[in-house]
Amino acid sequence: MEIEILRPRLMPPEMTARWTALQRSRPELASPFLSPHWPRAVERALEAPDCGVRIAVLRDNGASVGFMPVRIDKGSAAPAGAPLAPIEALVAEPSVEMDPRALVRALGVGRLDFGRMFTQAGPFAPFARSPRRAWIAEMSEGWGAYARSRRRDGGALLKRLAELRRHAEREVGPVKATTPSQSKGDFAQLFAFNRSRLHALGMADGFEARWPARLMRAAFAEPGDAFGGALFTLHIGGELAAAQFHLTGDGALHAWMVAHDARFEAFEPSRLLTCDILKWAPGAGYDRVCMSGEDETAARELATMRVDLAGGFVGVRPAATLVRRAAFGVREVFGRSPLAALTALPVRAMRRYEFAR
Numbered sequence: 001m002e003i004e005i006l007r008p009r010l011m012p013p014e015m016t017a018r019w020t021a022l023q024r025s026r027p028e029l030a031s032p033f034l035s036p037h038w039p040r041a042v043e044r045a046l047e048a049p050d051c052g053v054r055i056a057v058l059r060d061n062g063a064s065v066g067f068m069p070v071r072i073d074k075g076s077a078a079p080a081g082a083p084l085a086p087i088e089a090l091v092a093e094p095s096v097e098m099d100p101r102a103l104v105r106a107l108g109v110g111r112l113d114f115g116r117m118f119t120q121a122g123p124f125a126p127f128a129r130s131p132r133r134a135w136i137a138e139m140s141e142g143w144g145a146y147a148r149s150r151r152r153d154g155g156a157l158l159k160r161l162a163e164l165r166r167h168a169e170r171e172v173g174p175v176k177a178t179t180p181s182q183s184k185g186d187f188a189q190l191f192a193f194n195r196s197r198l199h200a201l202g203m204a205d206g207f208e209a210r211w212p213a214r215l216m217r218a219a220f221a222e223p224g225d226a227f228g229g230a231l232f233t234l235h236i237g238g239e240l241a242a243a244q245f246h247l248t249g250d251g252a253l254h255a256w257m258v259a260h261d262a263r264f265e266a267f268e269p270s271r272l273l274t275c276d277i278l279k280w281a282p283g284a285g286y287d288r289v290c291m292s293g294e295d296e297t298a299a300r301e302l303a304t305m306r307v308d309l310a311g312g313f314v315g316v317r318p319a320a321t322l323v324r325r326a327a328f329g330v331r332e333v334f335g336r337s338p339l340a341a342l343t344a345l346p347v348r349a350m351r352r353y354e355f356a357r
Helices: 013-024 037-046 100-107 142-152 157-171 184-200 210-221 262-267 269-280 293-302 318-335 340-356
Strands: 002-006 053-060 063-073 076-079 111-118 128-138 175-181 228-236 239-249 252-260 288-291 305-315
Touching: 002 100, 013 063, 037 053, 037 063, 037 210, 053 100, 063 100, 100 111, 100 305, 111 128, 128 293, 142 157, 142 269, 157 175, 157 262, 157 269, 157 293, 175 269, 184 228, 184 239, 184 252, 210 228, 210 239, 228 252, 228 269, 239 262, 239 269, 252 262, 252 269, 262 269, 269 288, 269 293, 288 293
Parallel strands: 076 111, 252 288
Antiparallel strands: 002 053, 053 063, 063 076, 111 305, 128 288, 128 305, 175 228, 228 239, 239 252
């Protein structure tokens, strides 16, 4: 197995087509964040002559069999766009066998960190330390068939949300979803909702950094079939109650930012809006909707497919490996103690580091 390192902007069209074909062959990897357009968007948003974004191309007898977008900085690497991308993966044929340590060496760094790496029987599974999940709703047969399947599987959330919608209409006023919306004002308000939510939780807002905001604004300004962004809004009684921003591309939607006005909390507006998006998606040509992991309870019930992800790292140099192993070790020790809530602290520290990169 050979590994070639390229800059996204220099990747030839035939290689882009090969990447897209590999992704289409694996439904569990149907996300715009895993497309060849994502690292290019990250590279543009960083606005530097050489921002360190690279594509690792796996070759077998000269044929491209896998692609991994990363960003190199200060002797380590991470998936391109980390930690803001809700899913990361090596996009490759299922039969491809690759030692991630060889990838790290090819990148010329001491360590590769990841936060939401696809790990289902993949090469990164042995290096996973913090399990996570992604939830996907398969919508290819339309809303009606989807809703029946959810009821058949015992889900009660759709029924309860219909009751909440009627309650909101009685108590406040009309409930109206705009799918999608072009409102710049509502787009800006989504950022404000998200900032308030994160600050209330004591978490850093990654979108306060310049490059993530540039990336999202560019996606909002240039919606497209191959790659772009879509804003969805829900108004209750004429006021913006919830908004979601999704990346779009090649028949898939992936929730990126989901937030709501706390005044409407009792009506669960983000969940109401998710249902409206699911209803809209099939008719707009989207067969899969990857839901936000911020509300895992709802995502689990609304999804038809679960994808296993994980945080972890791959190290090849003792010093770089020791630092990251210590951070994960602290989390594991505290996670087994009465102070389990403190296990979030190393993650926040890592995230602040990543935002500044």
